[in-house]
Amino acid sequence: MPRPASPAVVAPVLRLDGLGWAVRGVPIVEDVSFSVGEGEFIAFIGPNGAGKTSLFNLISGICPATAGSLELDGADITAEPVHARARRGLGRTFQTSSFWPGTTVAGHVRLAAQAAAGPRASYRIWRRADRYADRVAETLARTELAHRAGTPASALSHGEKRKLELAVLLVSDPRLILLDEPMAGVSAEEVPALTELIRSVHRDLGRTVLMVEHHMDVLLGLADRVAVMHHGTLLALDTPDAVMADTTVQQAYLGEAL
Ligand SMILES: Nc1ncnc2c1ncn2[C@@H]1O[C@H](COP(=O)(O)OP(=O)(O)OP(=O)(O)O)[C@@H](O)[C@H]1O
Secondary structure (H helix, E strand, O other), X not given: OOOOOOHHHHOEEEEEEEEEEEEOOEEEEEEEEEEEEOOOEEEEEOOOOOOHHHHHHHHHOOOOOOEEEEEEXXXXXXXXXXXXXXXXXXXXXXXXXXXXXXXXXXXXXXXXHHHHOOHHHHHOOOOOHHHHHHHHHHHHHHOOOHHHOXXXXXXXXXXXXXXXXXXXXXXXXXXXXXXXXXXXXXXXXXXXXXXXXXXXXXXXXXXXXXXXXXXXXXXXXOOOEEEEEEXXXXXXXXXXXXXHOOHHHHHHHHOOOO
């Protein structure tokens, strides 16, 4: 009897084929190919400057691919701009938080809900503000920010700012989520709660997640597979155990010649 194929092979949500990005002829990301199955969680690791953020920029459309192609749900999105990819359900966070300091937590999430509803909805932005109240409240509850709804973003801790980033992302209901170093700047005490939140987004909401993260203890408990970037290329993509045991990966981290 034939073995059932893995979801990553049968119905990839995302498929990269020889994807690359060069700046003035200098390759930053080179020949990256892999598929992501529905509901999968892949963590990206690699030394500083390995190309992890650049790869996320390519996937989200911030950087134009100079080689290869990219498919989302079977559609070629290689030439699509950021907003078109967002409409298809692709959302991302960034390494550095950026908020309007005086705008409240609920205000940020409501604006994101309105922006996700499209330009016509945004036009009626203030008149229809209450239209998104339920969705905003639900999202704040899920991200454990309900008690901070009226707090200006500038008054949040680093961990709460990371939660707000997730709230802003989740309110637009993305199916494929890219998290770029969600623990960056977060205090050690706040890491476990944030890790649990990311786990619930993946497991309970069933979202497909790609995450750049340096904290090995965080990603090992979350990721189905670990991708290792090195000098702009994909060095390894396998289960966490297999990647940790890979001597090539160990050498890349120790900075030894490959
Ligand atoms: N717009 C750009 N123009 C030229 N070089 C760039 C540009 N963006 C990134 N780079 C270079 O590409 C390389 C990869 O950067 P990238 O930020 O993707 O790495 P990273 O793996 O995310 O690093 P880190 O872990 O430090 O965030 C670096 O050498 C960086 O200086």
